[in-house]
Amino acid sequence: MKTLTPDARAALERAGFLRRDFLKGAGALIVGFSTGAIRTAHAQFGGPSPGSPPINQLDSWIAIAADGRVTAYSGKEELGQGISTAQAQLVAEELSVPFNRVNLIYCDTALTPDQAYTAGSQSHPANFNRNNLAQAGATAREALFRLASERLSVPVDQLTASDGVIRLKSDPSKALGYGQLVAGRRFNLQVDPNAKRKPTSEWTVLGKPVPRPDIPALVTGEFEFVHNVRVPGMLHGRVVRPPAVGATVMSVDEGSVKNLAGVVKVVVKKNFVGVVAEKPWQAIQAASQLKVTWSAGAGLPSHATFYAHMRTQPARDALAVDSKDVEQRLAAAATVLKATYLHPYQMHGSMGSSCAVADVEGEKATVWSPTQGVWYQKSTVAMLLGLKPENVHVIFRRGSGCYGLNGADTVTYDAAILSQAVGKPVRVQLSRKDEMAWENYGNAYVIDERAGLDAQGNIIAWDHESWSPTRGNRPGPGTPGNVVTGFLAGFSPQPFTPRSPASSPTAYNNNANAVPSYVAGNVGGRDQGTGTVKSERVLTHTIESPFWTGPLRSPNRLQNTFAHECFLDELAAHTKADPVEYRLRHLRDPRLIAVVNEVAKAANWEVRPSPKPATRKTGVVTGRGMASVLYEGDNGYSALVAEVEVNQDTGSVVVKRFVVCNDVGPVSNPDGLRNQIEGGALQGLSRALMEEVTWDDQKVTSFDWRTYHTLPLGFDVPKVEAVLLNRPDQEATGAGETSITVVAAALGNAIFDATGARIRQIPFTPERVKAALAARG
Amino acid sequence: MSAITLKVNGQSHTLDLDPATPLLYALSDDLELRGPKFGCGLGQCGACTVIVKGQAIRSCITPVRAVAGSEITTLEGIGTADKPHPIQRAFIEEQAAQCGFCVSGVIMTAKAFLDKHPRATEEEIRQALAGVLCRCFTGVRMLRAIHRAGQEMAR
Ligand code: FES
Ligand code: FES
Numbered sequence: 001m002k003t004l005t006p007d008a009r010a011a012l013e014r015a016g017f018l019r020r021d022f023l024k025g026a027g028a029l030i031v032g033f034s035t036g037a038i039r040t041a042h043a044q045f046g047g048p049s050p051g052s053p054p055i056n057q058l059d060s061w062i063a064i065a066a067d068g069r070v071t072a073y074s075g076k077e078e079l080g081q082g083i084s085t086a087q088a089q090l091v092a093e094e095l096s097v098p099f100n101r102v103n104l105i106y107c108d109t110a111l112t113p114d115q116a117y118t119a120g121s122q123s124h125p126a127n128f129n130r131n132n133l134a135q136a137g138a139t140a141r142e143a144l145f146r147l148a149s150e151r152l153s154v155p156v157d158q159l160t161a162s163d164g165v166i167r168l169k170s171d172p173s174k175a176l177g178y179g180q181l182v183a184g185r186r187f188n189l190q191v192d193p194n195a196k197r198k199p200t201s202e203w204t205v206l207g208k209p210v211p212r213p214d215i216p217a218l219v220t221g222e223f224e225f226v227h228n229v230r231v232p233g234m235l236h237g238r239v240v241r242p243p244a245v246g247a248t249v250m251s252v253d254e255g256s257v258k259n260l261a262g263v264v265k266v267v268v269k270k271n272f273v274g275v276v277a278e279k280p281w282q283a284i285q286a287a288s289q290l291k292v293t294w295s296a297g298a299g300l301p302s303h304a305t306f307y308a309h310m311r312t313q314p315a316r317d318a319l320a321v322d323s324k325d326v327e328q329r330l331a332a333a334a335t336v337l338k339a340t341y342l343h344p345y346q347m348h349g350s351m352g353s354s355c356a357v358a359d360v361e362g363e364k365a366t367v368w369s370p371t372q373g374v375w376y377q378k379s380t381v382a383m384l385l386g387l388k389p390e391n392v393h394v395i396f397r398r399g400s401g402c403y404g405l406n407g408a409d410t411v412t413y414d415a416a417i418l419s420q421a422v423g424k425p426v427r428v429q430l431s432r433k434d435e436m437a438w439e440n441y442g443n444a445y446v447i448d449e450r451a452g453l454d455a456q457g458n459i460i461a462w463d464h465e466s467w468s469p470t471r472g473n474r475p476g477p478g479t480p481g482n483v484v485t486g487f488l489a490g491f492s493p494q495p496f497t498p499r500s501p502a503s504s505p506t507a508y509n510n511n512a513n514a515v516p517s518y519v520a521g522n523v524g525g526r527d528q529g530t531g532t533v534k535s536e537r538v539l540t541h542t543i544e545s546p547f548w549t550g551p552l553r554s555p556n557r558l559q560n561t562f563a564h565e566c567f568l569d570e571l572a573a574h575t576k577a578d579p580v581e582y583r584l585r586h587l588r589d590p591r592l593i594a595v596v597n598e599v600a601k602a603a604n605w606e607v608r609p610s611p612k613p614a615t616r617k618t619g620v621v622t623g624r625g626m627a628s629v630l631y632e633g634d635n636g637y638s639a640l641v642a643e644v645e646v647n648q649d650t651g652s653v654v655v656k657r658f659v660v661c662n663d664v665g666p667v668s669n670p671d672g673l674r675n676q677i678e679g680g681a682l683q684g685l686s687r688a689l690m691e692e693v694t695w696d697d698q699k700v701t702s703f704d705w706r707t708y709h710t711l712p713l714g715f716d717v718p719k720v721e722a723v724l725l726n727r728p729d730q731e732a733t734g735a736g737e738t739s740i741t742v743v744a745a746a747l748g749n750a751i752f753d754a755t756g757a758r759i760r761q762i763p764f765t766p767e768r769v770k771a772a773l774a775a776r777g
Numbered sequence: 778m779s780a781i782t783l784k785v786n787g788q789s790h791t792l793d794l795d796p797a798t799p800l801l802y803a804l805s806d807d808l809e810l811r812g813p814k815f816g817c818g819l820g821q822c823g824a825c826t827v828i829v830k831g832q833a834i835r836s837c838i839t840p841v842r843a844v845a846g847s848e849i850t851t852l853e854g855i856g857t858a859d860k861p862h863p864i865q866r867a868f869i870e871e872q873a874a875q876c877g878f879c880v881s882g883v884i885m886t887a888k889a890f891l892d893k894h895p896r897a898t899e900e901e902i903r904q905a906l907a908g909v910l911c912r913c914f915t916g917v918r919m920l921r922a923i924h925r926a927g928q929e930m931a932r
Contacts, residue, residue: 080876080913211872218877219868219884220861221812221852228811236806261778261795280806281798351824351878351912352816400816401876401913432817671872675918679875682914705821705910713823713883714906717916 049375049477051390052114058143058187060113061136062091068164068179070095070102074133075115076123077107077372078214080401081736082672083123085212089668090128093206094137094198095144096161097178100213107374107396114375117474119404119551121635121734128668128732130197138195140187147181200666200728207728209671226397227355227429229368234357235264236280237418237428238287240273241438241484244297244698245546249273256291266290267421272488274414276422280429297698300546307342307446310467315541317502320514321521321529322537329461329535333452339570341563342761343445343744345693348552349708352400353435354407358415359425364391369412370399373474377409380480381416384489403683405440405474405483405550413485433703438484441693442552443468443545447563452535457575459586461535462519466560469545470496484548496544510633512556513741514538516564517630518586530589530630547693547700553683554737557631558744562762565627565745569610570758576609579626579749589630591663595639595725596628599661602723603641610749611756617773620647622656623754627745631738637663637725638738640681642746643718646754648773651766653751655685655718660739663725665732670724677722677739684743685718686711690763709763781845785810786854796842801825803841804851812852812881816910823882823909827851833889852881855888864888867926868919875913883909887923895931899924 053060053073063071072091078084088102095102105111107118115126127133141161148166149156152174160169166181168174200207217223242248252273254266262282267274273292277283301309330336357368358381365387371377374394382389399408407430419426445468452461472482472493480486481493508523515521519536521529529536554561572582580600587593599605603624615621623646628639643657658681667673690709694702702708744762752758757772782791783803792807799818804810804827816824818837825837828850856862861869864884874880883906890905891897897905902923911919 080874080878082875211869212874214877215869215872215874216858216861216865218874218880219852219865220856220858221810221881222858223811223877225811225814225878227814228805228809230809279798279802281795281802349912351822351876351910352814398876400814400878403912429815432819432821675872675875675915678917679914682916683912686914704819705817710910710912711914712907713879713909713911713916713919714903715916717903717920720917 048114049379051109052375053112055113055132056190058136058139058189058191061133061191062140063186064178064182066179066184068101068177070097072102072104072133073112074104074106074127075113076127077118077396078398079118079372080398081676082212082669084214085210086668086672087127087133089206089208089210090134091137093203094134095141095164095178097164099205099210101164109374109378109394116375117373119372119474121631121737124664124668124732124734125635130193134197135193135195136191138197139189139192142192142195143187143189144178144181148176151176151181206668207666208669210669212672224397225352226357226368226370226399227352229357229397229427231357231359231425234425234427235276235278235422236283237274237276237415237426238283239414239428239430239434240275240287240290240292241434242271242294242297244294245300245700246298247294247296250293250295253291257286257289260286260289265422267418269417270488270490272417272485274418276418276426300695300697302697303695306444310444310446310469310543313543314498315467315500315543316496316498317500318540318542319502319505320510320538320540321505321508321519321523323522323535325535326461326463326537330450330452330463333460334455335453335574336450337453337571337574338448338450339567339760341445341447341449341566343559343562344762345441345444345547346552346687346691347436347439347441347693347708348403348406349436349710350400350402350406353430353432354399354411355427355429356408356412356415357425357427358412358419360385360416360420361423363387365416365420366393366395367412367416368395368397370397370402370408371412372402372405372408376475376477377412379477380475380486381413383478383491384413384480384486385416385420403553404442404555405552407435407439409475410438410483410485413480413483413489417485417489436708437700437703438548440472440483440548440550442555443470443549443559445559447560449563449567451567451571453571453575457577459518459533459571462516462533464514464516464538464564465541466514467541467543468556468559469543470549471545472548473550502539513560513629513631513633514540514556515633516568517592517628518568530592531586532588533586554741557629557737558741561627561629561741562744562748565629565742566748566760569625569749569752573610573752578607578609580605581607583628591637592628592630595637595661595663596626598723598725599626599639599641599659602661602721603659605641610753612753615754615756618648620645621754623750623752625746625749625751625753627742627749629738629741631734631741636733636735636738638742640739640742640746642743642750644747644750644754646751646769648755651769651773653689653747653764653769654716655747657719657721659721659723661723661725662735662738663727664735664738665730666728667724667726668732673724673735674722676736678720680737680739681720681743682711682717684740685747688744688747688762688764690765692763781841783841783845783849784847785849786851794841797840800827800836800839800841800844800849804836810851810853814878814881816879816882823886824879826882826885828885828889831889831892833886852884862888863929864891864923864926867922867929871918871922871925873915873918873922875915879909879911879913883911883919891923891927891930895927897927902927
């Protein structure tokens with residue numbers, strides 16, 4: 001534990017003990033026995049990593065110190081989304097202790113259970129339902145009651161708990177604090193899947209807008225980001241990335257930086273090149289002056305014709321639904337409508353370029369990383385360095401907001417390789433360009449939608465076909481090559497194998513929201529979707545990407561929802577139906593229907609078809625559009641209304657108002673949820689209006705804030721009104737990616753409503769808007 | 778390398794630095810301050826903003842030699858969690874952060890502006906922040922917090 005930073009050590013000491021000693025320590029507290037299994041989150045890789053505190057043991061999740069302070073351990077980390085506050089609320093609630101008595105420690109491979117990634121809006125589903133952290137809290141509470149009942153010799157039902165003290169209901173002077181009951185020992189119990197959760201009606205901490213405890217430190221400069229981690233003897237590294245995609249190292253002239261001040265070492269490992277220096281500025285100078293001879297790049301497909309190129313590539317095909325009658329039904333339809341939607345590669349473009357610190361000493365390594373998957377860093381850093389996984393300790397430290405797979409994993413590898421080469425701790429922060437030119441981009445998409453309508457305008461068949469490129473991903477166990485550094489150092493990305501034709505679907509899975517909300521989603525003879533249209537086919541083609549790709553906030557779901565929800569609007573317009581009424585006509589899921597109705601009500605939705613009648617063809621016009629989604633097919637409902645102003649002379653689009661309704665089950669922290677909804681809505685706006693990765697025939701050309709466009713803080717910020725549809729009786733779902741998913745579609749629909757021009761390609765730049773206006777005739 | 782004296786948050790420090798070193802590195806690495814951040818190193822995002830002679834400057838593109846001897850104020854210099862500056866307090870009250878990485882630059886840019894324009898309107902505040910990025914898009918809350926603090930500071 002010598003490698004703890006001062007902040008980390010303080011956190012542990014605040015918790016009353018050092019964890020390692022505790023998990024090993026004697027003094028087990030045996031208060032009962034329970035069996036059964038709790039649900040974990042490792043479907044993808046088949047179980048927690050070796051070395052993880054056992055998921056089914058209460059002591060892996062909760063510890064109570066002799067003074068009554070509660071420490072909770074979680075595998076879901078704070079990325080700025082507010083989940084650490086919500087998790088501490090959860091533990092405080094289940095244990096009936098004040099919020100500030102709970103210390104939450106998350107994502108440290110020496111301390112916390114492996115809960116796979118913090119990603120995909122899965123933290124709430126994983127830790128707030130009858131599972132994991134929530135169930136551990138309930139188990140601990142029951143154990144404490146049993147202990148108190150033995151000590152006071154009264155039945156459990158005569159006891160009540162508040163403020164970390166269990167009292168006799170009839171005589172509150174008979175009381176035992178948790179600290180007294182536990183006396184610094186372990187529970188030594190399995191997490192009980194049948195332990196009773198506190199009913200939402202009794203919540204006093206959860207469900208409340210508890211302020212985030214990290215914010216005072218953030219706004220006063222006291223907060224320790226991974227960028228601020230300093231360990232004794234630490235050096236600074238800088239990487240030298242290839243000048244072109246696919247270029248390889250021919251030679252490196254170490255002499256070219258020999259005379260520069262502070263240079264410690266030039267490090268080359270296959271195609272990975274970096275320098276280590278005493279100070280960051282020296283490392284930067286050295287990296288820019290180091291003479292590296294690279295081979296020519298592999299060449300890139302033309303940006304201008306990339307969408308057409310995508311359709312022609314060898315693909316891995318998959319069918320999400322297939323009623324096998326779509327062609328027939330389309331042939332029999334009164335009308336068939338078709339449209340193609342295009343979505344570019346976009347980037348995470350984190351505010352701060354990614355940073356990590358590694359301390360590799362002989363056979364052992366410690367890394368401080370902003371990764372979303374500490375346990376996969378543990379195994380992949382070990383592969384990269386040739387160490388045993390058990391000798392790699394990964395400590396999460398918060399980086400700049402990532403919104404998915406930014407440079408966090410790759411920079412951790414950079415630091416690890418450089419530290420191993422010099423045998424000293426090394427900190428690496430990427431340059432802006434190294435971050436943006438080599439991160440794992442959010443997928444580009446080409447989406448063809450086709451629908452058949454009957455004589456009344458009802459949808460009778462829906463056909464969806466899409467193409468999207470992939471290369472790499474988040475590193476999982478054994479795939480350091482999924483991000484650029486691992487690849488440069490000699491590892492391959494996860495394999496891509498074309499496979500066509502697709503086999504028939506065997507299980508319903510709408511994780512990518514490839515299945516539109518309006519179809520039945522029939523697989524295995526059961527309707528599992530949210531809509532009513534029985535004739536349905538969803539066929540996806542995954543192709544190989546020239547660039548790294550990976551999850552970007554609402555991966556695939558945003559792109560698919562953009563197409564589905566705009567196309568639905570096109571169908572409604574064709575039928576001259578109000579877009580809300582037309583949605584409802586084809587929906588079946590009551591909660592999706594409810595968010596659509598609620599948002600329409602809150603936005604004062606004017607019932608009429610789009611476009612707005614008697615629209616002028618010049619000057620500024622206004623319109624409204626809506627879109628909705630059941631995120632990932634089962635993980636949170638969202639509907640959004642956008643009100644826009646379109647300047648038809650300049651092509652500029654300004655949003656005046658967003659109204660968003662979300663149903664995420666029981667709301668853990670309404671203010672935290674609002675913060676996520678607001679941020680998601682505005683980030684979605686930036687992505688819809690401005691963001692696009694660009695490249696030439698060799699390399700990415702969008703690598704800073706002049707070449708990759710984003711809305712600045714001071715843009716004309718619309719009003720964002722969030723309606724929270726609290727569902728205390730339902731399971732908790734994700735909330736971080738719901739609102740962003742529906743923005744682009746609602747915006748496209750609002751632009752159509754205002755102007756009568758349909759724009760089917762993101763971003764909606766002024767040039768594209770003007771082109772769409774010109775095409776409307 | 779040469780000896781450069783920097784006055785930061787009321788304290789003098791003499792550092793042995795290449796005079797071309799951007800101020801940001803001196804602050805975050807030599808002085809280990811956590812306020813100013815490296816966002817882009819190109820003057821494009823505002824994360825590294827500090828105040829020198831009442832002006833918000835981007836420390837990532839300002840060589841230390843240009844500010845030697847001048848009073849430099851970072852986020853740490855305007856308040857603490859116990860005694861926050863009105864803007865910091867408003868950020869806490871409005872819960873105006875997500876990841877918080879941009880916050881130092883946002884607050885320092887806002888402070889330099891509000892100090893000079895105590896009665897700024899929402900629209901003027903917005904324009905003052907037109908060159909600052911927040912990639913979490915916490916704009917709704919941050920602009921509200923700055924406006925709120927401005928009203929308090931003008932009182
Ligand atoms: S870091 Fe200085 S402006 Fe971006
Ligand atoms: S709060 Fe994350 S960049 Fe602004």
